[in-house]
Amino acid sequence: MRKRTGAISIIAAATCIAFYSSPPQKEKSSPVEVTEQQVSEVPITLVNIVDGDTIKVKVNGKLETVRYLLVDTPESKNPRICVQLYAKEAYVRNSELVKSGKLTLELEQEHTRDTYGRLLAYVFVNGESIQGTLLKEGYARVAYIMNPPYKYLEHFRKEENLAKRNEINIWSRLNFVTHTGFNGCAY
Numbered sequence: 066m067r068k069r070t071g072a073i074s075i076i077a078a079a080t081c082i083a084f085y086s087s088p089p090q091k092e093k094s095s096p097v098e099v100t101e102q103q104v105s106e107v108p109i110t111l112v113n114i115v116d117g118d119t120i121k122v123k124v125n126g127k128l129e130t131v132r133y134l135l136v137d138t139p140e141s142k143n144p145r146i147c148v149q150l151y152a153k154e155a156y157v158r159n160s161e162l163v164k165s166g167k168l169t170l171e172l173e174q175e176h177t178r179d180t181y182g183r184l185l186a187y188v189f190v191n192g193e194s195i196q197g198t199l200l201k202e203g204y205a206r207v208a209y210i211m212n213p214p215y216k217y218l219e220h221f222r223k224e225e226n227l228a229k230r231n232e233i234n235i236w237s238r239l240n241f242v243t244h245t246g247f248n249g250c251a252y
Contacts, residue, residue, distance in 0.1 A: 106169045106189070116142050117155025117204060119183070120163055124170070132183040134173055135221055136196045137208035139235065139247045147250035151235050155204040162198060166191035173215055187217060200224035203233030206242050 112128065113121040117138030120131050138159070141152035170186040179185055188195045194217065199205040201224040210218065229236045236242065241249055 106171050109168045109170055111163050111168055114156065114160045114163060116140070117152065117159045117199065120159070120188070122168070122170075124184075130181075130183045131170065131186050131188065132179055132181075133196050133199075133205075134176065134185045134187055135207055135209060135215060135218060136199060136205040137246065138199065138205045148252070149247045150238065150241060150249045150251050151204060151247075152251060154234065155199065158199065158202065158204050159195065162190055162195050163188070171216075175212065176215070194220075196221060197224050201227055203228035203231075203236050206235065206247075208246075 107124060109122040109124050109129075109131075111120060111122055115121060115130070118133040118136055122129055122131055138155035139149035139152035140146055141148045141156055167190065169189045169192075170184070171189065172184075172186050176185055196205065196217070197220065200207065200221055205225075207218070207221050207225045228234070235247065238249070241247055
């Protein structure tokens with residue numbers, strides 16, 4: 066019995082050595098698809114700018130509405146509320162950013178769709194975070210933090226705090242920014 070067990074052990078060890086020492090097999094490349102489980106950068110084509118924190122894009126030929134993950138800008142398109150202060154400025158700045166170079170998305174695992182079916186993503190232009198820029202320049206607040214952790218949350222909070230300290234844009238008006246959104250209409 067010992068000889069048989071020893072022989073099986075030698076065969077198992079030889080198989081493991083052969084398997085793990087062989088060069089990795091290259092997988093056939095296929096187009097990147099946006100799925101609920103995917104966490105990677107995905108190239109996109111801009112179709113339309115909706116507002117300060119939402120865009121419409123083509124991802125692998127499919128039209129998607131993308132809501133920027135972890136940020137909120139003043140509302141300009143919500144029919145239930147007035148056009149808020151700084152909404153137009155946030156829209157204009159977002160428009161400048163998304164038109165300024167190559168756009169990519171990065172998805173956060175388990176945080177890929179909101180209740181409206183929009184794709185939730187980090188959006189980058191030429192490798193720079195659009196969310197980070199909007200926060201740093203005082204056009205957005207950190208918001209909608211559900212079931213952390215998030216990859217860029219601490220970085221975004223630092224950018225937001227910089228704008229707060231310098232009282233830039235949305236942070237220049239006392240009590241304009243609240244934990245639930247923004248107070249005040251543009252007209």
